[in-house]
Amino acid sequence: xxxxxxxxxxxxxxxxxxxxxxxxxxxxxxxxxxxxxxxxxxxxxxxxxxxxxxxxxxxxxxxxxxxxxxxxxxxxxxxxxxxxxxxxxxxxxxxxxxxxxxxxxxxxxxxxxxxxxxxxxxxxxxxxxxxxxxxxxxxxxxxxxxxxxxxxxxxxxxxxxxxxxxxxxxxxxxxxxxxxxxxxxxxxxxxxxxxxxxxxxxxxxxxxxxxxxx
Numbered sequence: 001x002x003x004x005x006x007x008x009x010x011x012x013x014x015x016x017x018x019x020x021x022x023x024x025x026x027x028x029x030x031x032x033x034x035x036x037x038x039x040x041x042x043x044x045x046x047x048x049x050x051x052x053x054x055x056x057x058x059x060x061x062x063x064x065x066x067x068x069x070x071x072x073x074x075x076x077x078x079x080x081x082x083x084x085x086x087x088x089x090x091x092x093x094x095x096x097x098x099x100x101x102x103x104x105x106x107x108x109x110x111x112x113x114x115x116x117x118x119x120x121x122x123x124x125x126x127x128x129x130x131x132x133x134x135x136x137x138x139x140x141x142x143x144x145x146x147x148x149x150x151x152x153x154x155x156x157x158x159x160x161x162x163x164x165x166x167x168x169x170x171x172x173x174x175x176x177x178x179x180x181x182x183x184x185x186x187x188x189x190x191x192x193x194x195x196x197x198x199x200x201x202x203x204x205x206x207x208x209x210x211x212x213x214x
Contacts, residue, residue: 009047014056017067018119018158024069027060054151072208078153079201087190089134089142094186096136102182105132109174119158126157160204
């Protein structure tokens with residue numbers, strides 16, 4: 001694999017968090033990460049800066065970091081924020097959507113249906129699909145906010161897809177959204193998007209609120 005195609009250190013750490021190689025509440029230091037991934041302290045420091053900003057890690061003590069636990073409160077906050085912002089982005093983008101853009105979104109959807117994707121890859125494809133539909137809104141501040149919000153949401157989407165077997169439901173709703181947009185039915189598309197985010201969010205919140213044995 002060429003260097004251009006190799007995942008970055010931050011991506012490798014994300015993948016290990018997703019797969020529970022680095023489990024929730026795992027404590028880490030720069031030295032431990034440097035040894036684990038066989039890299040110097042400089043790329044570790046850069047990766048930590050990115051992962052801390054995106055919410056994949058949180059500081060712990062003076063020099064350490066920790067994999068934060070997924071929890072109902074954060075999941076609820078993220079989905080409550082997604083609802084109005086993504087609805088607004090789609091509404092503003094609607095008049096600019098064309099055959100080429102919808103075709104690109106459909107291609108991403110078909111790619112996500114292929115077997116063998118990791119949870120990390122599914123999370124990326126999920127956002128690529130939504131981003132493709134929102135980008136024509138031509139509102140850079142809104143798009144930047146959504147992109148930053150997705151960085152916080154990505155762990156939850158991947159967990160839900162892989163651990164709660166929700167991927168097929170999400171894909172079905174993506175298909176419904178494309179159909180409504182192709183038919184130029186904005187209200188139906190907005191209703192589908194709202195349900196898509198709200199129901200998934202509610203199920204995830206309920207999951208984390210159920211007491212776990214052991």
